Amino acid sequence: MTKTAERRPAAHAAVPPVPAPPPAGDRRRRRLADQVRAYGFLLGGLLCFALFSWYPAIRAVVIAFQKYTPGSPPEWVGTANFTRVLHDPEFTAAWRNTLTFTLLALLIGFAIPFVLALVLNELRHAKAFFRVVVYLPVMIPPVVSALLWKWFYDPGAGLANETLRLLHLPTSNWSNGTDTALVSLVIVATWANMGGTVLIYLAALQSIPGELYEAAELDGASLLQRVRHVTVPQTRFVILMLMLLQIIATMQVFTEPFVITGGGPENATVTVLYLIYKYAFLYNDFGGACALSVMLLLLLGAFSAVYLRLTRSEGDA
Numbered sequence: 001m002t003k004t005a006e007r008r009p010a011a012h013a014a015v016p017p018v019p020a021p022p023p024a025g026d027r028r029r030r031r032l033a034d035q036v037r038a039y040g041f042l043l044g045g046l047l048c049f050a051l052f053s054w055y056p057a058i059r060a061v062v063i064a065f066q067k068y069t070p071g072s073p074p075e076w077v078g079t080a081n082f083t084r085v086l087h088d089p090e091f092t093a094a095w096r097n098t099l100t101f102t103l104l105a106l107l108i109g110f111a112i113p114f115v116l117a118l119v120l121n122e123l124r125h126a127k128a129f130f131r132v133v134v135y136l137p138v139m140i141p142p143v144v145s146a147l148l149w150k151w152f153y154d155p156g157a158g159l160a161n162e163t164l165r166l167l168h169l170p171t172s173n174w175s176n177g178t179d180t181a182l183v184s185l186v187i188v189a190t191w192a193n194m195g196g197t198v199l200i201y202l203a204a205l206q207s208i209p210g211e212l213y214e215a216a217e218l219d220g221a222s223l224l225q226r227v228r229h230v231t232v233p234q235t236r237f238v239i240l241m242l243m244l245l246q247i248i249a250t251m252q253v254f255t256e257p258f259v260i261t262g263g264g265p266e267n268a269t270v271t272v273l274y275l276i277y278k279y280a281f282l283y284n285d286f287g288g289a290c291a292l293s294v295m296l297l298l299l300l301g302a303f304s305a306v307y308l309r310l311t312r313s314e315g316d317a
Helices: 024-063 080-086 089-108 111-122 127-139 142-152 159-166 181-206 210-218 223-234 236-250 255-261 272-282 286-316
Strands: none
Touching: 024 286, 080 286, 089 111, 089 181, 089 236, 089 272, 111 127, 111 181, 127 181, 142 159, 142 181, 142 255, 181 236, 181 255, 210 223, 223 236, 236 286, 255 272, 272 286
């Protein structure tokens, strides 16, 4: 028998039939079951969020229009709480201090993280070590950080004045002086919170194409010119976002004046959030505290709306 005769045509493999798509009703039931399962996993988190975030916020808005004293039924008083709060002499001082604190935080606490990020980005060695050093204050609990700076600012045996004495320089009252207390708190807040901002700036700087810097160097641009014409335009969106977030955060400052100065001296460091605390827990006036909270909520809501608008516009672009 020849080799040609021995060859047999290979049998074609059987092609499995294509399964028919499930009916539309089954697909809808399966999709509904997946959604129910997903929301079941989220249920715990949603309940906690509603119980500890949304319910207190809604309850505070209601109490802002009531005369509320624990142990007695609430009484609807309309806008009387807002009127009383607006005529409180501490109201003007609290808002003035809060806005001044926010402005100083932008002037001091907004530029320093950006400069530190530029310096860290140019380092060739020990980058990881210096990133940890810069971020370390963020890992310290805020109350511990404030207590540390309270000792540092002590006008008698504090480290700040002791250092000035060793250098034969004039000492300062720091947090005990009406002219220096608010600036002292801004320094504390900047030191405690700049680590996260520095890391965000670093991430933005490292995303800038190196070709832009090379082209600027070929054109003879100096370091400051490269920062002005390359770095700032390439990171302007991050700068704007962090500026808005910093405004929202600094207008809620509470820990530093509460722990370090107690709102003093002479109400020089009373902020809106600290005044809310005084109304609620010192004056036992929850209606006034909630009225102040609603005012602060409306202002911060406006900044938050701007932030969401800008982030949405950037995402669409």
